Every structure is written in structure tokens, then in C-alpha cells.
Amino acid sequence: MAVEGQTKEQKERSAVVKRARQSQWPAIPMDEALKAIETLARKFQPESKCFPVAALQPGRVLAEQIFAPEDVPRTRTSIKDGYAVIASDGAGKREVIGFSTAGGPSNQTLKPGQCIRVSTGGVIPAGADAVVQVEDTELLKDDGENELVIKILKAPSVSQDIREKGSDVKLGSLLLDVGCEMGSAEIGLLNAFGIQHVEIYRKPRVCVLSTGNELVEPYMPQVPLGHIRDSNRSQLLALFRGQNFKAIDAGIALDKVETLEYAISVASQFASVIVTSGGVSMGEKDHLKEVLQDRLNLKIQFGRVWMKPGLPCTVAHGSIADREVVVFALPGNPVSSWVCAHLFVSPLLRFSAGLSRLHATKIRVKAAEEIKLSPRPEYCRAWIDMEKGGDLPVATLTGNQISSRLMSLVGAQVLLILPQKGQISDGSKIKEKIEAGEILDAIVVGPI
Amino acid sequence: MAVEGQTKEQKERSAVVKRARQSQWPAIPMDEALKAIETLARKFQPESKCFPVAALQPGRVLAEQIFAPEDVPRTRTSIKDGYAVIASDGAGKREVIGFSTAGGPSNQTLKPGQCIRVSTGGVIPAGADAVVQVEDTELLKDDGENELVIKILKAPSVSQDIREKGSDVKLGSLLLDVGCEMGSAEIGLLNAFGIQHVEIYRKPRVCVLSTGNELVEPYMPQVPLGHIRDSNRSQLLALFRGQNFKAIDAGIALDKVETLEYAISVASQFASVIVTSGGVSMGEKDHLKEVLQDRLNLKIQFGRVWMKPGLPCTVAHGSIADREVVVFALPGNPVSSWVCAHLFVSPLLRFSAGLSRLHATKIRVKAAEEIKLSPRPEYCRAWIDMEKGGDLPVATLTGNQISSRLMSLVGAQVLLILPQKGQISDGSKIKEKIEAGEILDAIVVGPI
Structure with a gap:
């Protein structure tokens, strides 16, 4: 031919x-x-690139270590709405000499018997070493506008309800590490420190x-x-x-x-x-x-x-x-x-992408039903139910597992990892199937 | 005044x-x-709107039920690369009269003793009722270009390796339901049926x-x-x-x-x-x-x-x-x-957003350490470790849980649900803490 x-x-x-x-x-x-x-x-x-924090969306991956450029809080601040006091004054009357709100710090210095009104996040004035929350006080005297004298109902202890300088984060400490996936908390943290640009992975x-x-x-x-x-x-x-x-x-x-x-x-x-x-x-x-x-x-x-x-x-x-x-x-x-x-x-x-973890998360699940094993290790698509009895999620196959059947992927949340038939043997018997209720590893592939 | x-x-x-x-x-x-x-x-x-499937991204939520506009497969197709045969012919010699590939169907009709070469996804020609995979055949005669006679090594059974019309999906059956979150499988499915537009939620x-x-x-x-x-x-x-x-x-x-x-x-x-x-x-x-x-x-x-x-x-x-x-x-x-x-x-x-599930997923986890209970029910931020011993993930608190401490959110994957102090009592004793190893419910808030 x-x-x-x-x-x-x-x-x-x-x-x-x-x-x-x-x-x-x-x-x-x-x-x-x-x-x-x-x-x-x-x-x-x-590969990495410099990226503006203002445009960061969840899911990006950090390519550098971020260290705290300052203490948090930067100064001693109040944890409560109340009064900055001298703890050793104990319970009883206090003269109110001023106020220190978040955004409006006081520059007065406290002397024994005095207090300064503070709000949550307000700077603790000089001389004070404790905060008493407003709920634990009574107003004794006022001039119709301003509080003049209050009563502390319970003797405060030193440092009570005060956030010390650097108590949340110390200057220079590691905030975020390389490979960290940016979520809402991480993005908030960068903004809290006024960090404008970060190196992220492409x-x-x-x-x-x-x-x-x-x-x-x-x-x-x-x-x-x-x-x-x-x-x-x-x-x-x-x-x-x-x-x-x-x-x-x-x-x-x-x-x-x-x-x-x-x-x-x-x-x-x-x-x-x-x-x-x-x-x-x-x-x-x-x-x-x-x-x-x-x-x-x-x-x-x-x-x-x-x-x-x-x-x-x-x-x-x-x-x-x-x-x-x-x-x-x-x-x-x-x-x-x-x-x-x-x-x-x-x-x-x-x-x-720079993620530190290569493989998807594995969880342990309970098989809802008997599953026949194949001569090859098999990855079966399954739905999981978190509420169905017991501590472990229960996994149900997404119907017929034939490889042409696109429907077997719909809503699939995990891939059940099945061993091949006979791979696990207990003595003389060959394992032909997974029993209902048996515990299996599963790879998370969808929202759970 | x-x-x-x-x-x-x-x-x-x-x-x-x-x-x-x-x-x-x-x-x-x-x-x-x-x-x-x-x-x-x-x-x-x-609220819903009409949206082109070609532009659908994962995460959108379906606002209508989608029914199959046709059978899948539309005709009988082969599951394997091999030969379409008449099962009752049994094992032995077959004359190869043509071929039917995916994308190139045959219009010949099979008679006893004949076979037609088919590839995976290829249309099963008229007269055939089984497919024999190429691995189970031998070439006996060819003209240098075309196969003329092959040998079937093992007698086939009726329907073997044939996907019947509608066997994966029946015309008119429900494919996707209202409230379904679009993932890769769901987007693939819409395209497999040639669906051009869907109603999705804004x-x-x-x-x-x-x-x-x-x-x-x-x-x-x-x-x-x-x-x-x-x-x-x-x-x-x-x-x-x-x-x-x-x-x-x-x-x-x-x-x-x-x-x-x-x-x-x-x-x-x-x-x-x-x-x-x-x-x-x-x-x-x-x-x-x-x-x-x-x-x-x-x-x-x-x-x-x-x-x-x-x-x-x-x-x-x-x-x-x-x-x-x-x-x-x-x-x-x-x-x-x-x-x-x-x-x-x-x-x-x-x-x-139209999602059927209101609340985030809850999983059960094991506390890695002792946790003191507060007078109020508490939602503690925690990391989880899937590998650390046992079937349940192990949850470790993200450090000091004070509410100003942004760092306690970094990398948090779950919120541990802690009961308030004393809420659960066993007889006379008041519960003051969670013991290490105790099982808790946790709300998933980050990638696990």
C-alpha cells in the first residue's frame, strides 16, 4: 500500500x-x-513583591517576618470605664480632679485622696496605680455639671484594670511570620501598627x-x-x-x-x-x-x-x-x-504560593455506611455531617463513585482515603470492605 | 449656673x-x-439576579433549582479504550470492521463475529452490547495500517464497560438546589450541560x-x-x-x-x-x-x-x-x-446571602491544656492540630485571651465554646475549669 x-x-x-x-x-x-x-x-x-497593606485581601501569603515597631499599649491605659486612683488610698471618698478619655489624655498628677475619671483605653494619669470601674463607685457630690466627690465601694489592688505599656505586644517582638496566610486578624494587626507595605508572595x-x-x-x-x-x-x-x-x-x-x-x-x-x-x-x-x-x-x-x-x-x-x-x-x-x-x-x-503547609487538611471521620474496597487505594467523594452522633463527623458517599459521574463531586466536602482491598489484613482474613462506623482519614476539599 | x-x-x-x-x-x-x-x-x-455561568466564581450561591436538560451520557458510550463487541460471541477471534472514537462516532452496525474499535467516551455502535478493554485483547492480523482481526482473551459479559444513556444523570433530574454554594464541581456541572445563565443571590x-x-x-x-x-x-x-x-x-x-x-x-x-x-x-x-x-x-x-x-x-x-x-x-x-x-x-x-446554613461549622476538639472558666460563657481563640494524637483535633489557646490583645486572633482557627463557671456541676462540685483532654465544641473561624 x-x-x-x-x-x-x-x-x-x-x-x-x-x-x-x-x-x-x-x-x-x-x-x-x-x-x-x-x-x-x-x-x-x-516569588515575592512589595504590596500596600491598604489593598491586602484575605488569602495572601506573607513573605517576610513582621516585628512590632512599638509597644502595645504605647502607654499605660485603662481596661475599664471608671476612675484612676492610688490603690493604697483604699475604699472610701475621692476628690475627682479631672478626666482622661481615650483620645483626650489628662496631664494632671494624682495626689493621695484624689482620682481622675478614665474611660476604656484612656491614658492612666501620673501618680495613679489602679482603676476602679464605674460600677463599683457612687457619686457623692457634684456641681450639676461635673463630678466633685465619689465613693470607691471596694478597696482596689495595685495594677487593677490597668494595661501596662507593652503588655499586649512588646516592641520588637515577632508579630507575623513568613508563610502566614493573611486573614482578617492579620490585616487588622498590620493596620494597628501602622505598617503600610509588606512583602507578600505572588x-x-x-x-x-x-x-x-x-x-x-x-x-x-x-x-x-x-x-x-x-x-x-x-x-x-x-x-x-x-x-x-x-x-x-x-x-x-x-x-x-x-x-x-x-x-x-x-x-x-x-x-x-x-x-x-x-x-x-x-x-x-x-x-x-x-x-x-x-x-x-x-x-x-x-x-x-x-x-x-x-x-x-x-x-x-x-x-x-x-x-x-x-x-x-x-x-x-x-x-x-x-x-x-x-x-x-x-x-x-x-x-x-509560599504556604508553609503543602497538603490540604486531613480530618478523621466515621463511615456512615459499608464501603467496598477496590484493588487500588481509592479517594471517594463524601459529604460530612458534624451533628450526627458522636464526636467525629460522619461521612456519607456522594452516590455512585464512577469516574465519569460529575454528580459525585457536587457538594463533596472530603475525599475519603480508602486502602486497597486486602491491604490491611488481620491474621488470615483479607479486608474486602470498610464497615459502617469505621474511622477513616479524609482530605478536606470543600467548605466544611 | x-x-x-x-x-x-x-x-x-x-x-x-x-x-x-x-x-x-x-x-x-x-x-x-x-x-x-x-x-x-x-x-x-x-435578593437574586441572573448571572452568566462563564463568569461564575466559586462562593456564589444558587437562587434556583437546576434540572438536567438532557441525559448523561446522551448515548451509550464506552468506559474503556477497547473494542465494542457482541457479548454472546464469547472469547476468541473478531473481525475489526471500523472504529468509533470520542468525537468520531461510527455509523456501522455490528454483526456476530465482528467488533469495532472504541476509545473511552466513544459512542457504542449499533449491535454491540459490551466493551472489552484493549489490555484483554491480542492483535492477530493487520494490513500494516489497520487492525483486521483481534482475539478477545476473556469472554465479556453483557453491558460490560458500557455507560448506558442517562446512567450518570437522567433528563429532568435535579442537578443543583437553591442555596447551593458554587464550587469547582458545581461550575463544571453547569458547563457540562451547556447551561449559560443561572439565577444567583446578590x-x-x-x-x-x-x-x-x-x-x-x-x-x-x-x-x-x-x-x-x-x-x-x-x-x-x-x-x-x-x-x-x-x-x-x-x-x-x-x-x-x-x-x-x-x-x-x-x-x-x-x-x-x-x-x-x-x-x-x-x-x-x-x-x-x-x-x-x-x-x-x-x-x-x-x-x-x-x-x-x-x-x-x-x-x-x-x-x-x-x-x-x-x-x-x-x-x-x-x-x-x-x-x-x-x-x-x-x-x-x-x-x-441565600446560604441554607446560618451558622458557621462546629467541630469537636480536645483541649490541649487546662482552661480556667469565667463567670460568663467564653469564646476562646485557639489553634488546632489535626495530627496530634487521637481522632479529634487538639486545640491550643492563642495565648492571653484579654479582649484588647489583637495577637490572640492571629492564626486563630476556632472559637472554643466554654461554659460559664459552675454551669455544669457533677453533684455538689462546681466546675471551675476545663481539664486538659476534655472534649469541647468549637466554631470554625479560620482555615483548618
Whole structure:
């Protein structure tokens, strides 16, 4: 058969005959895959920039240590609304010689038998060594406008209701550390000290590319037979954006080696982390591993992982046009790509964001029902109920866990970590299932 | 004494003589305060608007039920890369008559002894009733380009590796419900069905006002004696923004009744929820309750709550210039205002955002150390450690819990709910403290 006589489609199909009928990639265990990710992560050190505190939003990550530029409080202040007194005067009458409010300090000096009215946060006047709250006093004499004499009902003790200078924060003490995630309290703290600018980490950028001849844009009015709308891209973009990363839409690439090579090369100009979905399994159109390895000359760190859902999950690392990149080639099934994004991509991005903690939080939960174990370790999507009996949250599977079933992700709050069948054995018996009520580790992936 | 002869300052101080020396407001119990908030919340029903799915970001809340506009999959598709076969043909040889890839369906009909190559997601051709994965086949004959004859190694069963039409989602079934918070999975799902627009709830708006003569803007280069920088405002703005609400900066108001009245009136034009801090305690400059009740004619729902930190927390409701408003007048201490914002303001805003769950998540934790109980129920800030022994997270207090100490909020992940001293008694003994290792409820307030 003359090669000249072949149509383009025929040429492509010719590869089918030569394809491997078993995957050439060993399925590595999860802990090995995660270790590879951690090693890779260290190559993508976070970058920092100077940022105005006035524009800081929750979720940014601090890239410097912040030390207190002054004592808090700066002077002795009152904890209560009441009277600054000399403690050794005891209970009884006091002449009121003035007032010291927050924002209106007194410059008088207290002598025995005298007191000065103070409000919460007001500066303690010279000579005073205690505050008596207004509730513990009586007004004895006034001139119709001002208090002249009051009675202290209970003898005060020295330092009572006084915030000493530097008692909350000492000048020079560490306020916030590198890697600290800015929340409302941290932003308030920076403002309390009048800090105007801080060094924060840049948000890591990640490019999201969908691959597949069968994909159409979700806004297309008609979807031809055999085609589906591309939901992976919007899903992954939202996933990364929800985690405070900068996610860039790289579109859809057709299943052709040249197209894939070009699309990934373009993506590498926008981000050093590239996430694709589809094209990594055993299908005749699954060219991604070949493209990554042979055309882009990246080193495939792993080409399969012994887990579910996401067996063909692939990670490659290297340089494209002198830019260091990592490509996460996730499986095309929407559930697999979502789970693998959480397990593999997010930890690397978290590191690159400057967060001190690489992995998502794990909690312990109780299985609501019996769950059959799979030959591979499995990450099942589950809802949790905090109120349902006992001290631990109760986890219920989000229905059928088949990897095409996008509905199994809806509202999912955790990924239950299930061991593979038979992995845990008690003596002679092989473990086939998780019993209802059994305690499991779970990775938090949604609002709990 | 002629009133004409008084300076303005003297006139103001004249009120000091007449001030109550005990709070006139009963300190209501927490459950009563929360019930009042829930009743109020129902007056601030969420509003919805039509929104393009392409612009949806995580955190928005759905205001309509979404039903599946089609079956998923729309036709029978393959779960694996392999061959569509007739199951009753059993194991053995098959003639390969064509191919059906995702995006390239076949229009051939299978006859006994024949098979059609399929890829994952590819349409199952007419006549076929099972898929055999490529790993379970051998190539027997080819013409150098195309597969001609293969061998099925293991007899397939009917329906094997076929996703039936509608097996993931049935046409017309409920996909997402009202009040559902949009996450990556939900956004992906809408795109998978080609849904272009959804009705979502508007983000509730909240105006944040600081009050106090002692306050200066955080960007001021000098802070005069007796003054402090206003950190409450940036803190509360960040707190509400971090929870996906629209928070508006209403500035600082001085402690004068006219100023406070004006500032709150202006704020009411921008938002129906107004949050102030400061001016609600027993200080001579604490005019807020008077302003809310007597000048703005709002009804004070409660003027003190029997809890800590935040005893003088005040909530008022009514109309300003025909706009229904609720004013949360929080205490001025940064810790009290932060805790009260979480406990009282956020639930009302969550309701107004359309979220089905009013209150933040509670988890159960183990106390890392002994904690002394206060006469009031207390909400202590704590860090949690998920790894530290046992199934429950271990909670450690964030240092000294005094309400002025902003540092006690840094990194706080939960509010430990402590009962008041003596509230729980076992027989004759009064409970004075929480023992190390005791299990407590905790409200989640930060990333865990």
C-alpha cells in the first residue's frame, strides 16, 4: 500500500496497529507519587513583591517576618470605664480632679485622696496605680455639671484594670511570620501598627488546557453526536481560583501531536505550571505522554499512579524554550481530573504560593455506611455531617463513585482515603470492605 | 449656673453627672441573642439576579433549582479504550470492521463475529452490547495500517464497560438546589450541560463604621498620645470580604451624638446591615445606644449579652429614611468586635446571602491544656492540630485571651465554646475549669 495514497486520517490510524496493548508505564504507589511532587515543588520557589497593606485581601501569603515597631499599649491605659486612683488610698471618698478619655489624655498628677475619671483605653494619669470601674463607685457630690466627690465601694489592688505599656505586644517582638496566610486578624494587626507595605508572595500561575477531538465549548448551541461539552476546563479553573491561585484558560487542543505540542508550548509562556486533561490513557488518540516526552523533551516523573480515580495521571518536568515547567497531564474523566488536581497539583501550587503547609487538611471521620474496597487505594467523594452522633463527623458517599459521574463531586466536602482491598489484613482474613462506623482519614476539599 | 456660659465641652461633660453607674441593659443569655438574630435574619431575605455561568466564581450561591436538560451520557458510550463487541460471541477471534472514537462516532452496525474499535467516551455502535478493554485483547492480523482481526482473551459479559444513556444523570433530574454554594464541581456541572445563565443571590452589603475620638487612620505618620490607629475597620472589612460579602468602608465617626447619627444615616444609604465598633459600653463617650434608640428611633433588640468577649454587644433594628436596617454596634476592643462579628453578624449575612446554613461549622476538639472558666460563657481563640494524637483535633489557646490583645486572633482557627463557671456541676462540685483532654465544641473561624 503506497504511503502517498493514504489520507491524513489513514496515516494517523496506522499508528493503531503498532500501539502497545498494555501500558508501558508502571503504576507507582501514591506515597512515591506524592514524594515526587514534593521534590518537584522545591523547584518552583515562591516569588515575592512589595504590596500596600491598604489593598491586602484575605488569602495572601506573607513573605517576610513582621516585628512590632512599638509597644502595645504605647502607654499605660485603662481596661475599664471608671476612675484612676492610688490603690493604697483604699475604699472610701475621692476628690475627682479631672478626666482622661481615650483620645483626650489628662496631664494632671494624682495626689493621695484624689482620682481622675478614665474611660476604656484612656491614658492612666501620673501618680495613679489602679482603676476602679464605674460600677463599683457612687457619686457623692457634684456641681450639676461635673463630678466633685465619689465613693470607691471596694478597696482596689495595685495594677487593677490597668494595661501596662507593652503588655499586649512588646516592641520588637515577632508579630507575623513568613508563610502566614493573611486573614482578617492579620490585616487588622498590620493596620494597628501602622505598617503600610509588606512583602507578600505572588500568586502562582497555572495554565489549564483541555484536550480531545470530542470536546466542544460549553456555549455552543448544538453538540454533535459523539461529542461532549468541555466541563473540565471551567471546573479546574474554578478549583484553582477558589484556592487563590491565578488560573489561565488555555482553551481546547485537538488530539494531534502537533496541536498538543503547540498548545503546551504556548501555555508555557504564561505559566510554569500547566494542567491538561485527557489524552493520557490507552486510547488510540492518547498522544500526550508521547508529546511530553518525545516532542517537548520533558522528563516524565510518573506515567501512572496506583490509585483511583486517576490511574493514568502523568507528571512531566523540564524546560520549554528555557522556561522551567511542570506539566500535570490529568485523565479526561471529570472526576479523575478533579481528584488528581486536589491530590497532585494543589500541593505544588501551595508551595509555590509560599504556604508553609503543602497538603490540604486531613480530618478523621466515621463511615456512615459499608464501603467496598477496590484493588487500588481509592479517594471517594463524601459529604460530612458534624451533628450526627458522636464526636467525629460522619461521612456519607456522594452516590455512585464512577469516574465519569460529575454528580459525585457536587457538594463533596472530603475525599475519603480508602486502602486497597486486602491491604490491611488481620491474621488470615483479607479486608474486602470498610464497615459502617469505621474511622477513616479524609482530605478536606470543600467548605466544611 | 447659666447654660449660656458653658463651653461646648462643658455641656457635653454635664451628662457625666447624670450618667447611670450600672448598665441599664440586661445581659441576655447567648441562646436568646442568637434567636433574636435568627428572627431578624428572616427580615433580610436574599435578593437574586441572573448571572452568566462563564463568569461564575466559586462562593456564589444558587437562587434556583437546576434540572438536567438532557441525559448523561446522551448515548451509550464506552468506559474503556477497547473494542465494542457482541457479548454472546464469547472469547476468541473478531473481525475489526471500523472504529468509533470520542468525537468520531461510527455509523456501522455490528454483526456476530465482528467488533469495532472504541476509545473511552466513544459512542457504542449499533449491535454491540459490551466493551472489552484493549489490555484483554491480542492483535492477530493487520494490513500494516489497520487492525483486521483481534482475539478477545476473556469472554465479556453483557453491558460490560458500557455507560448506558442517562446512567450518570437522567433528563429532568435535579442537578443543583437553591442555596447551593458554587464550587469547582458545581461550575463544571453547569458547563457540562451547556447551561449559560443561572439565577444567583446578590452578595449582601455591609457597611463598617469605626467610632471613637481616639482613633486615627492607620496611614497617619504620627499617632498623638492617648490615640490609637483604627484597626477594627480594616479587620472587619477583611472578615466580611473573606466570607464573600460586599463590605463597604464607612470611615471613622467621632464620639458625638450628631456625628454618630449622621454617619449611621449615611451608611444606611449604602447597606441595610451596618456594623459599628466602639461606643457601646459604660464610658462617658459611649453614646451609641442613645443614638440608635433616641435619635434614629431604632428598636434595640439587645444591649448586652452574657458572654465574653463582647458583653456590651448591641443590636438595633428599624427604619432609617424608609430603609429597613439592622445595626450591629460591636464593642471597641478588637478581639470583642472580631468575635461578635463571627457570632452575630455573619449568621445574618449568611442568611441574606441565600446560604441554607446560618451558622458557621462546629467541630469537636480536645483541649490541649487546662482552661480556667469565667463567670460568663467564653469564646476562646485557639489553634488546632489535626495530627496530634487521637481522632479529634487538639486545640491550643492563642495565648492571653484579654479582649484588647489583637495577637490572640492571629492564626486563630476556632472559637472554643466554654461554659460559664459552675454551669455544669457533677453533684455538689462546681466546675471551675476545663481539664486538659476534655472534649469541647468549637466554631470554625479560620482555615483548618
